[in-house]
Amino acid sequence: MRAMRFDRLDALRGLAIVWMAVFHFCFDLNHYGWIRQDFYRDPVWTGQRTAIVSLFLLCAGMGQALAIHQGLSWPRFWRRWGQVAGCALLVSLGSYLMYPRSFISFGVLHGMAVMLLLLRVAGPRLSNLAGLLLGLAALLLPLWLQHEFFDSRWTNWLGLVTHKPITEDYVPVLPWLGVMLWGFVLGRWLLLARPALLTGALPAFARPLAVLGRWSLSFYMVHQPVLIGLLMLAATMRA
Template identity: 30%
Template sequence: MKKSSIERFWEIDFLRGIAIIMMVLYHLLYNLHYFAHYNINVYSGFWMYFARATATIFIFLVGVSISISFSRTKNISSDTKEARLFLKYLRRGLKVFSWGLIITLVTWVFLREGFVIFGILHLIGISIILAYPFLKLRYWNLLIGLFCLFLGAYLKGFVFNFYWLSWLGFRPAQFYSVDYFPLLPWFGLVLIGIFFGNLLYPDYSRKFQLANFSSFSVIKIFCFLGKHSLFIYLIHQPLIIALLYFFGMAKINLF
């Protein structure tokens, strides 16, 4: 029997909501360091690992969500054509990637040095498109994902004299960007997310027992944030910077 309505798994939204709070906190500290010149070490130590943990949750959940979305589409309509399915992910990926391009333009105008060439939205957008052929591989995604992580870690030990493959993970010498998430290793984390999505939510159903805490007020707040993660991601940085300006804590030379 096919499900006729869209069911959301509250725990996915909840985890994404936690990642949103972590992201906003880190970017607040980063902006205090970058724009207000507070002595906060955001590039190493605890806060660096905090930022990496935040990104890891986000990107892992991208893979989980893609697998759940694919299962849902198949569950609702088993006769959906492959071309139509691919177009769905192509449109979704291009939408997210387009927002990444807008961030590239905005950061180039306002920052110049360190502007975003291939940030997390670029990664997520391309990953949504690239992930489609992997959705049916199921358990192979774990091995391929781990290989991508290994290859990305290996490439990190080298620098190159060209820029055109920086999006893939070939980091140029003297390269600096305030937001850099190349496909290697990060696409590997998406594939691992797809693996766990297939393992834990096969056929658009939860394979494990979990009490429903979604009616609790605090949980609802986190789930709400998780459902609107893209919107929050897009507005939180301009909002934080505007508040720093308003309170006289930051000065930015635009030109």
């Protein structure tokens, strides 16, 4: 049976992907010297990154709740999971070629691959209250428990680091699993208590966002090569 699409969730994911593309375009402008901004310490940029990642993971959690509600089979889950994990490996390879000293070993796609698997196994067994409490624990635990053992590239994926690693993207399981858990609980609650918020019609201006949201992984993989290529071409023409 073909899974039902939820246009409003797709549009929300599409909004996140557009915001991300604008953010990355500004990052690339800075990298090639067209603007001067501190993307690593300025709250204007670090706050946007946190908001964008949070929106992505919230949508991913909601999407898992809706998929499980519709009886998503394990084979279909594995197909989609394989796409996410495969793209994560490509991101690591591509970032290593561009930034060998700060390549992405555990970015947003790596985190999503691990967290989606955890959510697929544990989500149906959790009550909404348990999901909320576990999500809160995931958000707070990195503040209370840190150790140098987790500072290497082989262990920092858990998130209990004493300092943020030098990498172009870092989305560890903790605390970000908390956001995905809350998205899962939110999606399940909306299905039962406010289904119209999920199934309602979209205004015309938001429909392109819904289309983009359905192809978010493909867009994620191609947008940076396209943006970087355009900036390199512009730099060549300016020289």
